[in-house]
Amino acid sequence: MSKVTPFPGQAESGGGADQAPGGMQYEVSRRPGVTDEDEVLEVAVGPHHPSTHGVFRMDVKLDGERIVSLKPVLGYLHRNHEKLGEQTSYLGMMPYTDRLDYFCSLTNNWAYAIAVEKLAGLQVPERAEYIRIITGELTRLFNHACLVGFLLHDMGTMGTPLMYAFREREKVLDLFESLTGARMMCNYQRFGGCRNDLPDGWLDEVSKLVAEFPRWLDEMEQLLTGNEILIARTEGVGVLSPELAVSAGVTGPSLRASGVNYDLRKVDRYGIYDRFQFRVPLGEKGDVFDRYMVRVLEMRESVGILQQAIRDLPGGPVIDPRARQRNFMPPVGEAYGRIEAPKGELGFYLISDGSRRPSRFRVRAPSFVNLTILEDLCLGHTLADAVAILGAVDIVLGEVDR
Amino acid sequence: MSKAKGKSKGRAKTTASAAAPRSTSTDAPTGSPPVSDRLAPGQLKAQIEAAVEGARIEVVLNPAVPGQSSLVVDPAHAVAVARFLRDAEDLKLDYCSNVTGVDWPDSVVEEKVVHPERVEGGERTVEETIRHRHPGYLEVVYHLYSIPLRHGPVILRQRTANRVDDTRVASLTPVYRSAEFQEREVYDLYGVHFTGHPDPRRILMWPEFEDHPMRKDYVEPDDYEYEPTPNAEVLGKARRHYPMEGTE
Numbered sequence: 001m002s003k004v005t006p007f008p009g010q011a012e013s014g015g016g017a018d019q020a021p022g023g024m025q026y027e028v029s030r031r032p033g034v035t036d037e038d039e040v041l042e043v044a045v046g047p048h049h050p051s052t053h054g055v056f057r058m059d060v061k062l063d064g065e066r067i068v069s070l071k072p073v074l075g076y077l078h079r080n081h082e083k084l085g086e087q088t089s090y091l092g093m094m095p096y097t098d099r100l101d102y103f104c105s106l107t108n109n110w111a112y113a114i115a116v117e118k119l120a121g122l123q124v125p126e127r128a129e130y131i132r133i134i135t136g137e138l139t140r141l142f143n144h145a146c147l148v149g150f151l152l153h154d155m156g157t158m159g160t161p162l163m164y165a166f167r168e169r170e171k172v173l174d175l176f177e178s179l180t181g182a183r184m185m186c187n188y189q190r191f192g193g194c195r196n197d198l199p200d201g202w203l204d205e206v207s208k209l210v211a212e213f214p215r216w217l218d219e220m221e222q223l224l225t226g227n228e229i230l231i232a233r234t235e236g237v238g239v240l241s242p243e244l245a246v247s248a249g250v251t252g253p254s255l256r257a258s259g260v261n262y263d264l265r266k267v268d269r270y271g272i273y274d275r276f277q278f279r280v281p282l283g284e285k286g287d288v289f290d291r292y293m294v295r296v297l298e299m300r301e302s303v304g305i306l307q308q309a310i311r312d313l314p315g316g317p318v319i320d321p322r323a324r325q326r327n328f329m330p331p332v333g334e335a336y337g338r339i340e341a342p343k344g345e346l347g348f349y350l351i352s353d354g355s356r357r358p359s360r361f362r363v364r365a366p367s368f369v370n371l372t373i374l375e376d377l378c379l380g381h382t383l384a385d386a387v388a389i390l391g392a393v394d395i396v397l398g399e400v401d402r
Numbered sequence: 403m404s405k406a407k408g409k410s411k412g413r414a415k416t417t418a419s420a421a422a423p424r425s426t427s428t429d430a431p432t433g434s435p436p437v438s439d440r441l442a443p444g445q446l447k448a449q450i451e452a453a454v455e456g457a458r459i460e461v462v463l464n465p466a467v468p469g470q471s472s473l474v475v476d477p478a479h480a481v482a483v484a485r486f487l488r489d490a491e492d493l494k495l496d497y498c499s500n501v502t503g504v505d506w507p508d509s510v511v512e513e514k515v516v517h518p519e520r521v522e523g524g525e526r527t528v529e530e531t532i533r534h535r536h537p538g539y540l541e542v543v544y545h546l547y548s549i550p551l552r553h554g555p556v557i558l559r560q561r562t563a564n565r566v567d568d569t570r571v572a573s574l575t576p577v578y579r580s581a582e583f584q585e586r587e588v589y590d591l592y593g594v595h596f597t598g599h600p601d602p603r604r605i606l607m608w609p610e611f612e613d614h615p616m617r618k619d620y621v622e623p624d625d626y627e628y629e630p631t632p633n634a635e636v637l638g639k640a641r642r643h644y645p646m647e648g649t650e
Contacts, residue, residue, distance in 0.1 A: 074605055074606060075605065075606040075607060075608065078606040078607065080591075080615055080616070082591075082616060083615060083616055118466075118467055119466050119467065120466075121466075244579070246496050246497055246549055247496070247578060247579040247580065248579040248580050248582075249497060249498055249499060249578070249579070249580025249581075250580075251499075260549060262497075262549050262552075267552050330466065331465065331466050332465055332466065333464050333465045333466020333467060334464055334466065334467070334470065335464075335466060335467045335470060336470060336500065336545055336555060336557075338499070345499060347499060347500050347545075349500060349502060349543070349545070351504065352466065360502075360504050362500070362502045364499065364500040364502075364545075368583065368584075369580055369583065369584065371583065372579065372580060372582050372583045373579065401606060402606075
């Protein structure tokens with residue numbers, strides 16, 4: 001019986017009963033003459049499995065039903081996004097960033113714009129900052145709603161919560177369409193502001209949606225939060241300690257579910273987040289249930305931020321008229337800009353040589369880094385739990401593979 | 403059901419860390435020096451060189467963003483330096499956010515020198531062009547932040563000896579677990595070899611791929627569709643497990 005080690009690659013063999021990370025003891029009885037190696041079953045989950053959220057594979061080794069090894073296999077969607085960045089102008093990369101995390105194109109635009117603005121020292125008008133926060137928090141709302149839907153879908157409630165979430169998402173996507181012209185690939189933020197001002201009546205539609213959203217959330221929570229099956233499937237599953245979470249660079253709701261108070265909206269106060277009052281929800285145990293609950297509570301805080309932003313939205317220009325978009329040439333140097341995207345810390349690292357193209361264009365994708373410790377979370381659990389753990393990581397393969 | 407619900411509601415708590423904007427609870431502890439002083443590259447360099455014996459630190463200033471200057475660490479002491487930055491009481495840089503590679507190809511810098519030359523009947527100035535050849539190297543960049551003290555970034559850089567045959571740097575995965583996949587990606591796309599990495603494999607390209615596509619001198623293949631697969635090996639394995647009639 002191979003011993004479960006917290007760090008793959010530095011395995012040491014040992015005897016005795018096995019201790020799973022969740023504290024479960026289990027013994028395996030087998031026929032005489034059968035070695036440990038004979039009993040281990042290799043399963044490739046994916047790349048076309050519905051629970052892997054895209055083309056993603058987990059090479060799992062099972063001892064009975066318990067996972068003794070899990071290797072994520074990535075790259076099926078790899079198109080070398082960073083090389084494209086070196087061959088395209090600064091503005092020309094903006095639509096490509098939509099395709100990273102194709103759920104949250106507006107926050108991707110925002111992170112890239114922040115990195116470029118840092119590099120070139122651009123100022124953003126106040127109204128544009130408010131519009132960025134409104135679009136960003138709307139993105140966070142429906143991303144978390146859909147994540148909850150997908151998580152439940154993975155755990156066997158076929159369709160219902162997911163379709164409820166998608167119904168809400170449709171309303172937000174309609175708003176994005178009337179603002180930017182596109183539902184998913186918005187390409188809306190520009191260096192030093194936003195592309196266009198809000199259309200007539202748009203803000204009223206947003207405040208209507210924001211006013212109705214808590215009712216939907218209550219309904220969703222009534223169905224799910226106290227649900228015995230959900231609790232049985234998620235409580236104590238995939239426990240992530242705060243120490244490992246920090247060392248492994250886990251960010252976003254997964255980090256906060258482990259009880260680490262680190263939200264870039266509070267830490268960096270990028271944009272104008274220091275003017276808003278909101279709380280950072282934290283989990284206590286760091287299991288899948290806490291990751292679910294932190295997302296639900298974050299949605300409630302986002303509703304509060306949206307109400308404040310709609311109330312305080314000032315007039316004025318939405319883009320700095322001196323900011324050049326075409327033939328944009330920032331000075332020589334480098335910049336790393338990051339925001340709290342719905343999935344975690346999304347960062348862009350740019351090196352400029354003074355020409356029209358970046359000399360280096362790097363995307364620090366949150367769900368790619370969050371996958372690093374997938375094996376640690378799954379060891380000792382059943383394959384069915386691994387599906388729930390992966391669902392709670394919240395991966396989008398456009399961003400993982402880049 | 404109501405019992406379970408009450409329990410779950412109590413489990414996830416919220417912090418009131420920002421009741422007022424710029425409240426003290428979210429700022430760095432009072433009494434410590436301002437962040438910009440503590441992370442000034444000159445002071446960090448002195449602090450590291452005093453703490454880690456033999457470490458040579460070179461400061462690279464960033465003209466565009468003053469707060470994001472970086473420290474170049476020699477690979478022999480990189481792990482010790484990273485461990486010091488992580489554990490030092492006043493730094494606590496426990497979170498390695500971003501790891502990435504940068505390719506600096508060989509470059510030729512032309513310098514024009516004007517010097518007088520004696521010719522028949524007097525002197526004249528002669529312009530001469532001298533070409534300085536700078537050998538290229540690969541670079542690995544680490545962005546470090548502190549979660550308890552909420553400061554950063556401190557940017558560490560490691561450089562390889564050259565781009566061709568000595569592309570080794572030290573892996574920081576033993577110190578920062580978040581570097582595991584990202585260093586694999588740097589190896590995959592740039593060909594930097596990380597000594598001490600627990601699992602040095604390709605991650606985005608397929609295992610049979612041979613080149614490193616993010617290098618500046620990478621030449622794209624003529625046929626994108628060509629993709630060698632380990633079919634023969636897999637089929638051979640299957641044949642051993644399930645001997646087919648008539649084939650043996």
